[in-house]
Amino acid sequence: MADWDFGRLFARRAAGVRLGLDAVRGAHRALGAPCADRPALRVVGTNGKGSCVFALSEALRAAGRRVGAYTSPHLSSVEERVRIDGLSVERDVLGAACEAVLTVADDPRLSRPLSFFEVLTLAALRIFEDADVDVVVLEAGLGGRLDATGVVEAAALGVTRIGLDHQDVLGPDLASIAREKAGAMAPGQAVVSVPQVPPVRRVLSDHARSVGARLRFMADDEIRAAAGRWPDHLAPARALAVALGRVLVPELSASHLPASPPFGRGTVVPFGRGTILLDVAHNEDALRACGALVAARAPGGRADLVVFGCIGTRDPAALVAPLASRARHVRFVDLGPEGAPLPEGACALSGPAEAAAWVGRMAARGGTCVVAGSFRLVGPVANLLGVAETTLARPDPQDPTGRPPAA
Structure with a gap:
């Protein structure tokens, strides 16, 4: 049809x-x-x-x-x-x-x-x-x-x-x-x-x-x-x-079994002179695992930049703490009305577009960046940077929010 x-x-x-x-x-x-x-x-x-x-x-x-x-x-x-x-x-x-x-x-x-x-x-x-x-x-x-x-x-x-x-x-x-x-x-x-x-x-x-x-x-x-x-x-x-x-x-x-996990689960992609790690980790256990992945794979065990966003009533600062301890800079992303409240006084980005711009600049200069959290952040950022999996590379034009919906 x-x-x-x-x-x-x-x-x-x-x-x-x-x-x-x-x-x-x-x-x-x-x-x-x-x-x-x-x-x-x-x-x-x-x-x-x-x-x-x-x-x-x-x-x-x-x-x-x-x-x-x-x-x-x-x-x-x-x-x-x-x-x-x-x-x-x-x-x-x-x-x-x-x-x-x-x-x-x-x-x-x-x-x-x-x-x-x-x-x-x-x-x-x-x-x-x-x-x-x-x-x-x-x-x-x-x-x-x-x-x-x-x-x-x-x-x-x-x-x-x-x-x-x-x-x-x-x-x-x-x-x-x-x-x-x-x-x-x-x-x-x-x-x-x-x-x-x-x-x-x-x-x-x-x-x-x-x-x-x-x-x-x-x-x-x-x-x-x-x-x-x-x-x-x-x-x-x-x-x-x-x-x-x-x-x-x-x-x-x-x-x-396939050799690699699905896209967006600890996926590391080259970008410019640096790398970007994409992970839809959005709860305590998953973010702790993401932090361990950064410790094992990032130069010196630390990322230069982490951008994180989640939805619902969660506490983003508490959730991302295990990953934030492995980052030089952390930025929280506003995901709109359904997004979790941003931490008071936190360095915030206005949405996936601004997050993609920050990540792109840092990675292009040789930095290691992590995009973690909701599918509504990881997917759009991957698309905006042109690093999405081939079968996922077309944003949904008819979602009135402009963001992928959660389950």
């Missing part, structure tokens, strides 16, 4: 996050239940979900399967959320699928209208059904128990590292957040988790017993064996991809 108005989709962001499966299940049935009978793998967690889905999809493809992968958020263009065999679907294909979903999205027989994320989830499933994929791989958007990706029954569930994030929605502590993620488990389902801290491990184990899921935790040596050359903090996600994929494809091995 040429020139479909994606503004109709983005307008649904105004309703915010809507958790609960009743409405999306009703709409899924009305659409003919796409992918209900196709093998599916689902990934929940806090850090490493997107990296795991990327590795899993590429591994399955290398093993000869036709794979439909659904991820969120996106860096540059909404169609990158829906990929078949590693390639983003064409914009007109996504538009046609969204149009089909919107015919039922506001049906009064549903318990409520569908959200932005729910429409996209059902559109992705419709596309995968039409493309006759062999395997569907789904990244949960938020939580797990009530997330829209639970509309199809997954053959197996992968759990990446669980940490503190989205406490305003998922709960104030690790146990609360873990319960929401554990809620994605189903009776008899194979569940594979990376190693977790004791409070999280207890919650996952207790819930698995209560619903009859077959949970196992990966061992450290299993992770080391599949780590490849990925950064240490992403090695568990890479190893989880193999373990999860083997539920459907027993012959899957680390040899099927």
Whole structure:
């Protein structure tokens, strides 16, 4: 469907996050239940979900399967959320699928209208059904128990590292957040988790017993064996991809995995005489890992400039502290009405455009720069500097905010 108005989709962001499966299940049935009978793998967690889905999809493809992968958020263009065999679907294909979903999205027989994320989830499933994929791989958007990706029954569930994030929605502590993620488990389902801290491990184990899921935790040596050359903090996600994929494809091995993580996860690109590190780290654990990456890779273990921005009610100064300790200069970026409040008295930049200008000047002179935080910062800065991954290089022209939307 040429020139479909994606503004109709983005307008649904105004309703915010809507958790609960009743409405999306009703709409899924009305659409003919796409992918209900196709093998599916689902990934929940806090850090490493997107990296795991990327590795899993590429591994399955290398093993000869036709794979439909659904991820969120996106860096540059909404169609990158829906990929078949590693390639983003064409914009007109996504538009046609969204149009089909919107015919039922506001049906009064549903318990409520569908959200932005729910429409996209059902559109992705419709596309995968039409493309006759062999395997569907789904990244949960938020939580797990009530997330829209639970509309199809997954053959197996992968759990990446669980940490503190989205406490305003998922709960104030690790146990609360873990319960929401554990809620994605189903009776008899194979569940594979990376190693977790004791409070999280207890919650996952207790819930698995209560619903009859077959949970196992990966061992450290299993992770080391599949780590490849990925950064240490992403090695568990890479190893989880193999373990999860083997539920459907027993012959899957680390040899099927991609050599590099997905773009924007600790990606280092040359720029002028310097380098830029791009990382969508936006919670405590991820930013601590980003700081360790800078310590290992930057000259002298320090970056010349860090630009950081996040959304919601988070405290940017507290979040970025582990990374800021590895930087000579830190600038916070204003991400608009949905952005987190800027620290009082902080050196602030007016948005991604000014951030890109600062980073470009510093890197061109030979500096080491880090762009970290929200997808809404990392994606636009990469595009403005011309260093974005080829498939992500076209900014979305119909997002009325001018920034990529969050899940």
